[in-house]
Amino acid sequence: MKVMKLKIMFIALGLGFLAFLGLLAFVAIFISNEEHSLDSDDSIDEIGGISVSADVLKHQAMVEKYAKEYGILEYVSTLLAIIEVESGGKLKDVMQSSESLGLPPNTLDTEASIQQGTKYFADLLRSAKASGVDENTVIQAYNYGGAFIDYVAKRDTQYSFGLAESFAKERSGGSRVTYSNPIAKKKNGGWRYRYGNMFYVDLVSQYFISPHFDDEMVQIVMNEALKYEGFPYVFGGDNPNTSFDCSGLTQWSYRKAGINLPRTAQEQYDVTEHIPLSEAKPGDLVFFHSTYNAGTYVTHVGIYVGNNQMYNAGDPIGYANLTTAYWQKHLIGAGRIKQ
Structure with a gap:
């Protein structure tokens, strides 16, 4: 009887140890994924403008x-x-x-x-x-x-x-x-x-998608911004000759539609009407905090294009899915340009 109890006890301990190892593995995977989403902007940029299998x-x-x-x-x-x-x-x-x-x-x-x-x-x-x-x-x-x-x-x-x-x-x-x-x-x-x-x-x-927006201003902005898809992110860049950083791309693209935005992400945030992402429409801006140490609260900006997608100067410039863990962690909200 004692032998039987000992066997049951060892089996229980063994199962408990395996469960603990499984928990450790789950935690390790979770941490690894979180670190990857924080350290690699490239991994969260999605190819936009095409429809392939x-x-x-x-x-x-x-x-x-x-x-x-x-x-x-x-x-x-x-x-x-x-x-x-x-x-x-x-x-x-x-x-x-x-x-x-x-x-x-x-x-x-x-x-x-x-x-x-x-x-x-x-x-x-x-x-x-x-x-x-x-x-x-x-x-x-x-x-x-x-x-x-x-x-x-x-x-x-x-x-x-x-x-x-x-x-x-x-x-x-x-x-x-x-x-x-x-x-x-x-x-x-x-x-x-x-x-x-x-x-x-x-x-x-036939696999290229030409995004169409009902708003003429938004169409002008995106027609310009899409010219630079695939260009590298360049800190301080504000024109096609240098490539762009995030606010340089938005400032340049909106200027083509007759809208003059200030230069930095923080300044662009300051001049917009702040709204939650759920109310955002194509052409609104999307703002993020603490993506790097910039000395300001707002550190990144992109153009909202609908369906929880934005177009932004990542590395390279392109589309990004706003539902990913990285963007959700740093999201502030959307900003509507006052006209």
Whole structure:
């Protein structure tokens, strides 16, 4: 009987110890997540302006890594849209970039594919800048190859579907193939030339979201602010030549709509009507405290765009989800600009 009681006691102690270990693990995970949200603003910035699948978004961090390495952080959204078109995020060679190295299709693994695809896109951007052609030419060249940049430069400075079509016609010798994509059906009855994909710009662009606001002032502000998505955060920056800090971005963007805001986050807070976030409308400002030691209570500001999202000069500049633990911890509230 005593042996049985001892066994029960040891079992109970063992279960209690396991429960204690589980509690410690839970606490460790909680602390780790909280520290991560406090120390890394990059982790809380979300890609805005595009609508791509979860299979593509899981590659976002790696795309950002190599976009930063090759100096094209502002093109992260474009690179993700390219992944959606090329593979839907599901193939090993997600950017289908093996062939840009002269390798057979699907040779590269996922990270090598993203590294090479991003490098290739950066090389095309430099070539386009030297030739004076636009960014849609670069997107089409990702599919056609760099020769398309020279082709456009000799005929125009802007991409057009007509140029993409004529390039494919020349390269294919006029050979056609039926093509079931809805864009092709809409444009020319559902065929394309047997060289590359002359609808590539349309295929990539369909994943971009152009935010629309009923308020004309808000639309002007956001049209300007979105030009700098992907730009790095620069303390003291207040114009496109230097990039921006948080209040520099809001001051610059609102000025385009004829609204003159003071320079710092604290000063902008002081001149607005203070309202809770629940009453905020697109175009209001959102304010935060203690995000760094600035010597003032208000230390960060962003533009509210609706649905608990803001657009702000994080690092890089972009959208952020206001429901995350980091922003909730530092949130003061919204501010409506007095006009």
